[in-house]
Amino acid sequence: MIEMKVAGIAIDAVSHNPIVLLRDTTDRRALPIWIGEAEAKAIVNALDPKPLARPMTHDLIMNIIDGWSANLERVVIHALKNSTFYALLTITYGEVRKEIDARPSDAIALALRARCPIWVMEEVILEASIPVDQDADEAERRAFREFLSNLRPEDFAKGPKLGN
Template structure:
């Protein structure tokens, strides 16, 4: 799993649909997740620390967790099937832990309100992320190519250890 942060909300240029954009800590990969207008407003409200006069749904959920001494330990975006992302809320109350199915947009809105980390499975990132820093990616590829190009057979010989054991 890779921890990610909310980079912001964007609009798809063609459809005008909102997208929540998650970025990894190195800011090398971004994961765009299409969401609804209401969830976009909820996420923006949390990012901007807006306090509505009355609790909205995600505020109510955060209040509920707090009042019942429950902790949202983390959100995990764990699957992508048929262009639909799936998330889990990892909740703890004392020694009891529960995993609750959630839409990623709702899970993210709640995580922002409770200062909980957002994690994404590597398979999901491999399938759906977009590169952010192509220059860094190319430099990494070139460094690996240079490393492999300079390998010699003797680099694979085990050094030290018990050489006498091989001759027995």
């Protein structure tokens, strides 16, 4: 799993739908997830909180979690099937841990409020992320190719003998 942070909300130029953009902690990969307008507002409200007269839905959910002395431990975006992302909320209450299915947009809005980590499975990153720092990616590929080209058979030492 790769930890991701919310980089912000953007608007798709073609469909005009909101996109939440996640970035890995090294700023090398970005994961765009198309979301609804209400969820985009919930994420923006969590990124830049302003006092509201009444709690919104995600605030209400966090109030319930807090009211029961439970903890939103983490969010995991674990799958991408037919262009739909799937997420899990991990909620703990004492020694009890439950994983609850959620839409990624709702999970992200809650994670921001709970200040808990957002993780994405490597398979999802490989399938749906976009490079952010292509120069760093290319430098890493060149360094790895150079490392491989300089390997010799004697670089692979024999391991210790087991037994007598």
